[in-house]
Amino acid sequence: MQGFIPPFKTDPINRQVILSRRPMGSPVAADFARRDAQVPSPGEGMFLVRNLYLAADPVQRGWAANPALTPLGEPMRALSVGVVLDSRDSGIRPGDIVYGFLGWQDYKVATRADLLSHIEKPLAPLSAYAGVLGMPGVTAWLALGDIAPPYDGAGMLVSTAAGTVGSVVGQIAHRAGAYVVGLTGNDDKVKLCLADYGYDAAYNYKSVDLASVLAEARPEGFDIYFDNTGGPILDTAIRAMARHGRIVHCGTAATPSWSPPPTGLRNEREILMRALTCGGFVIFDHVARFPEAIERLTDMVLAGELKFHDHVEAGIDRISGSLEALFADSNAPKTLVYIGED
Amino acid sequence: MQGFIPPFKTDPINRQVILSRRPMGSPVAADFARRDAQVPSPGEGMFLVRNLYLAADPVQRGWAANPALTPLGEPMRALSVGVVLDSRDSGIRPGDIVYGFLGWQDYKVATRADLLSHIEKPLAPLSAYAGVLGMPGVTAWLALGDIAPPYDGAGMLVSTAAGTVGSVVGQIAHRAGAYVVGLTGNDDKVKLCLADYGYDAAYNYKSVDLASVLAEARPEGFDIYFDNTGGPILDTAIRAMARHGRIVHCGTAATPSWSPPPTGLRNEREILMRALTCGGFVIFDHVARFPEAIERLTDMVLAGELKFHDHVEAGIDRISGSLEALFADSNAPKTLVYIGED
Structure with missing residues (x-):
């Protein structure tokens, strides 16, 4: 071209x-x-x-x-x-x-x-x-690699699982051998998660009791949570983490406005007792790393390991x-x- | 003996x-x-x-x-x-x-x-x-080393700064060349922080406007926060962090009871936008590492670099x-x- x-x-x-x-x-x-x-x-x-x-x-x-x-x-x-x-x-x-x-x-x-x-x-x-080779895909690639690399057998949870970032996260995790559970906001996206985006299980968080669903989906707790929403989904996900798990804070889609400052459950005790590691990720801190990341993601696309719509x-x-x-x-x-x- | x-x-x-x-x-x-x-x-x-x-x-x-x-x-x-x-x-x-x-x-x-x-x-x-060579001292040593090693010039904040953990954290950070700011709950402990525990500045959080004091104490933001309290002090400290800072979650002294679950400010956006790394620390995960840590802390005591009361x-x-x-x-x-x- x-x-x-x-x-x-x-x-x-x-x-x-x-x-x-x-x-x-x-x-x-x-x-x-x-x-x-x-x-x-x-x-x-x-x-x-x-x-x-x-x-x-x-x-x-x-x-x-x-x-x-x-x-x-x-x-x-x-x-x-x-x-x-x-x-x-x-x-x-x-x-x-x-x-x-x-x-x-x-x-x-x-x-x-x-x-x-x-x-x-x-x-x-x-x-x-x-998209998949632009900011969203590179975000998924680098945030995972820097904060919570998926691994074989890891229990992994992803919010906005069918989104431009989440859909790439699911497939990278799947490729690494993780057991990947996706959360999304409607049933069509649940199907897309299962059909195309590498998820082993996916749920419409709006139509389930999330705490029960997560406890059943991964009784031993999740090792990694890739958080694109924050808010009540984050609060529930933290309480479904395995000890020594890792959380990637990548988006706050659940909170429409931060003014006035919203409140929620206090989570510091969960982070402490579970000995979690939580990391915030801002893609624009990593502009110099785009070429390398795009090369890796392109390899995955060409190998048929990374679908996108x-x-x-x-x-x-x-x-x-x-x-x-x-x-x-x-x-x-x-x-x-x-x-x-x- | x-x-x-x-x-x-x-x-x-x-x-x-x-x-x-x-x-x-x-x-x-x-x-x-x-x-x-x-x-x-x-x-x-x-x-x-x-x-x-x-x-x-x-x-x-x-x-x-x-x-x-x-x-x-x-x-x-x-x-x-x-x-x-x-x-x-x-x-x-x-x-x-x-x-x-x-x-x-x-x-x-x-x-x-x-x-x-x-x-x-x-x-x-x-x-x-x-104390200093027991659980509290080893907690300070390992939690810092694992989650947020202090370094020359780092801006460092510590809560319950004169406590059995905080007093050791202050001195380890001082020895590493950090600029160490302590928060404590009375004026006598403020004096102890400054006289004996390696703090460059210390405040009684009960008698100051904490957000203003932190902004003045470290206008460029803190690189490390060693949190022994959680609660409102944590909320204020997060908002005083420099980008790419690290928070050690080591104690939750500010919250007397977790039942029913207490609420507070939502902090996930601060963690994300500041690209913070937050880690929870539970000392009993690290029992095998006590002898080595006690040896290092004993060296500091014998060198006069680690005071305790x-x-x-x-x-x-x-x-x-x-x-x-x-x-x-x-x-x-x-x-x-x-x-x-x-």
């Missing part, structure tokens, strides 16, 4: 989705507006990217709230996959695929500091580089609604928006 | 403090009773110990609540320091000092499985083998009241009871 450049319009405009209003809590579509701008030209050491896939990610809640990260009137800070059209950086060539902080817009003049990955030879569908829609006007849906509906699929055909 | 055996009565009885009633919540003196028993004789592979120092430790709350650990009518499960009087174990000689699960009583027929340490050549006052009273009738005071008064000193002179 290297060197392929789609036939874009000869007299293009740069369609942008800008932040027009600072969100109150979770962002909604009405916080954004469309604007047309000129296509910029790259200066020395820079390159011009035509974005192909725009992503809507939970992390954008924080980016939209932070004037230093997303000034009002500027394109929304976002991770996108694009193709390089023109380059004045000798290490980046036209036709190369890139993934990084390219914003909700058609065109971006970027430098390497904006990139999370630079794919000279794409081996998977380009959308995958924003990208939900792709087309049309730049859909992106802000996709972000709103992420926060409004816990069962909304994570959507990528393709903007190469317009 | 090896080989020294105090001149005990020629026709001795074995005074015991038994658990006469299962405690409701924290144990009180009225849960225990005195009983006189015969002095037992060691069988093959066993040895007879005359206890010299009885300890009252917070961990005994759990032991007193558990019929499997302390049956009603039996001597209270307890850690004691004693001298071997008679031995049918070829590795244990009369005159040796031992520390372990010897109970609240004058005499115990023990096996090596009852011991946490066997001191052939005592180099410190014998009471120290129940044992609070010793005399008379076996004082021990149950000492345990009650531990839970009733957060400022009660941890008392050892000497019973060798009676």
